[in-house]
Amino acid sequence: MSIINLLKIAFRALKRNKLRAFLTMLGIIIGVAAVIAMMAIGEGSKQSIRSSLSGMGSNMITIMPQSNEPGGVRLQGSSIQTLKLEDITAIKKLQSKNINGLSPVVSTSGQAIKGGYNWPTTITGVSPDYLNIRQLKLQDGILFSENDVKSFAKVCLLGKTVIDNLFPDGSNPIGQIIRFKNIPFQVIGVLEPKGQSNFGQDQDDIILAPFTTVQKRITATNYLQSIYASATTEASSAAATTEISEAIRESHRLTAAETDDFQVRTQAELISTISSTSSMLTVLLTAIAGISLFIGGIGIMNIMYVSVTERTREIGLRMSIGARGQDVLMQFLIEAILISITGGIIGVILGVSSAYLISYFLNWPILIAESSIIISFVVCAITGVFFGYYPAKKASNLDPIDALRYE
Amino acid sequence: MEQKILDIHDLKREFVMGDQTVRALKGINFDIKAGEFVTIMGSSGSGKTTLLNILGCLDKPTEGSYLLDGVDVKSLNRDELAGLRNTKIGFVFQAYNLLPRTSALENVELPLFYNKTITAEERKERAIKSLESVKLAERFDHTPSQLSGGQQQRVAIARALVNHPVMILADEATGNLDTRTSYEIMALMQELNAEGKTIVFVTHEPDIAAFSTRTIMLRDGKIQKDSINQNQRSAKEALANLPESDDY
Numbered sequence: 304m305s306i307i308n309l310l311k312i313a314f315r316a317l318k319r320n321k322l323r324a325f326l327t328m329l330g331i332i333i334g335v336a337a338v339i340a341m342m343a344i345g346e347g348s349k350q351s352i353r354s355s356l357s358g359m360g361s362n363m364i365t366i367m368p369q370s371n372e373p374g375g376v377r378l379q380g381s382s383i384q385t386l387k388l389e390d391i392t393a394i395k396k397l398q399s400k401n402i403n404g405l406s407p408v409v410s411t412s413g414q415a416i417k418g419g420y421n422w423p424t425t426i427t428g429v430s431p432d433y434l435n436i437r438q439l440k441l442q443d444g445i446l447f448s449e450n451d452v453k454s455f456a457k458v459c460l461l462g463k464t465v466i467d468n469l470f471p472d473g474s475n476p477i478g479q480i481i482r483f484k485n486i487p488f489q490v491i492g493v494l495e496p497k498g499q500s501n502f503g504q505d506q507d508d509i510i511l512a513p514f515t516t517v518q519k520r521i522t523a524t525n526y527l528q529s530i531y532a533s534a535t536t537e538a539s540s541a542a543a544t545t546e547i548s549e550a551i552r553e554s555h556r557l558t559a560a561e562t563d564d565f566q567v568r569t570q571a572e573l574i575s576t577i578s579s580t581s582s583m584l585t586v587l588l589t590a591i592a593g594i595s596l597f598i599g600g601i602g603i604m605n606i607m608y609v610s611v612t613e614r615t616r617e618i619g620l621r622m623s624i625g626a627r628g629q630d631v632l633m634q635f636l637i638e639a640i641l642i643s644i645t646g647g648i649i650g651v652i653l654g655v656s657s658a659y660l661i662s663y664f665l666n667w668p669i670l671i672a673e674s675s676i677i678i679s680f681v682v683c684a685i686t687g688v689f690f691g692y693y694p695a696k697k698a699s700n701l702d703p704i705d706a707l708r709y710e
Numbered sequence: 711m712e713q714k715i716l717d718i719h720d721l722k723r724e725f726v727m728g729d730q731t732v733r734a735l736k737g738i739n740f741d742i743k744a745g746e747f748v749t750i751m752g753s754s755g756s757g758k759t760t761l762l763n764i765l766g767c768l769d770k771p772t773e774g775s776y777l778l779d780g781v782d783v784k785s786l787n788r789d790e791l792a793g794l795r796n797t798k799i800g801f802v803f804q805a806y807n808l809l810p811r812t813s814a815l816e817n818v819e820l821p822l823f824y825n826k827t828i829t830a831e832e833r834k835e836r837a838i839k840s841l842e843s844v845k846l847a848e849r850f851d852h853t854p855s856q857l858s859g860g861q862q863q864r865v866a867i868a869r870a871l872v873n874h875p876v877m878i879l880a881d882e883a884t885g886n887l888d889t890r891t892s893y894e895i896m897a898l899m900q901e902l903n904a905e906g907k908t909i910v911f912v913t914h915e916p917d918i919a920a921f922s923t924r925t926i927m928l929r930d931g932k933i934q935k936d937s938i939n940q941n942q943r944s945a946k947e948a949l950a951n952l953p954e955s956d957d958y
Binding site (some may be wrong): 305308311312315319320616617619620621622623624625626627628629630703704707 | 763766768769788789792793795796797801803805807809810811812816820821823824825826869873
């Protein structure tokens, strides 16, 4: 019995019952389409979270102060004054290949005033590296220099929100003087708008100035609220974290028994936390879709059973004209596989196109992984064999005499 | 006429039903030579169906020997029996047993699908030739529901012929047909017999048996009478003699 003959026999048998074959397929079609569309949506949202997080600077490392005394009143990180400029010097001294940017952060909020307009905002004292670390770009003007930092220069860069509120007439802010807590600052640059962060913060409501200026002229402090650094690559951020920790511990003269009085965090951790949440969602969606695929398989088995009973005389006839048990087995098995694979193909097409439709009409991010197509296809074939085998076996074990006389 | 197609010696078939043993065939001896047209007759319960199943290689004897075209059927397994049915026997059933919603041509091709030595072209060619020999060549694309009972039975006969069997085994092949159509089928059978085909025809109608060359009467699991039909009736003549009013 050649395989081509078997295929032809199975194909002709299906052709005789087009509607039933299609209805059986429907379960598989919906199952596969659901798996593919769900995985596309899940993967797409994961990808979009990832890319918006890395827009914040995926290699960013944040060093925050933290109390290391378990007893006593624990204070909020910002009111702990353990981070000093010496820590920056200590990290710089490492000359690590893993770290390519380092900036102290000193910030305070207050009212910015320009002429008759004012706006409550935050001034952040940083070093020039900060722009690279946070992936901020200058739209216009220039960046302050290391010299400006050394000389406590009263210069600043403005974000779009601040400009909109202090210069509502649309005049060019560069070269103008604004006042923050009564200190005059010359605007030397304008930052490119970044929009809202993932957490709903307006990232454009910002004034950047040399940290020395902010420390000396506004806050009158010598500690740092935090230190931002950036790792050379996302992969090197773990190594950079360790190096930074060790450098600061040394600079703080912490003994081995003492815990850190600071904490180092990377964006990578945040990304993995958020994408693991989103992976969980993908798994959940896929599991639901997988269940519908399974139900589709049961549908195949059910129909194949009905089909075997209904076609008992046909089976008897085939056997009487020379079909062996295994020929009948193969015929029904191939019928089941043909149904499931054809259903799989239609399902893939439907799933992919509905994923595109969703992204087109709802603007949801999608990502169709080849693996999802391959997996659902393989599952289909397995479903066909698995759920088709038992009814096929039943058919092949029929006695031709009884089958021929079956009413 | 010398070659024995069937050789049956002391054939017995018993069925065990619970603690009872039913002896359906109680020792049967006969042989059929090539070119014979044999009818097997008997009333209900005579063992006719059991014998037919064994002749058709669908069942095996409990005792005794059955040689089909020189092959001892008793020694074969299930798959080998299927192979034997495929190459040596052409079945014609009372209920035609054609595949529904399938063209006459595809129905006739069916046995050849299970013979892997036959190519696709050969299959089609032989099916068309077979349909021609039952005078249905122009209806090869009709499905059974588009054919009359007699035409359906002729498609079934074409299917039985397509594998060039050594014997055509018909089981009450005229049972579902009216007199006129039955005679037409018998005329076709006689024609095939004249061309040299060996035919074994199981029936309970003496009327039909008259068209054969030999009749074997079964009764109670034994052969009651095995007689050569001296004056074989011609189905064609019988058809011509049917009164017009009988034409329904």
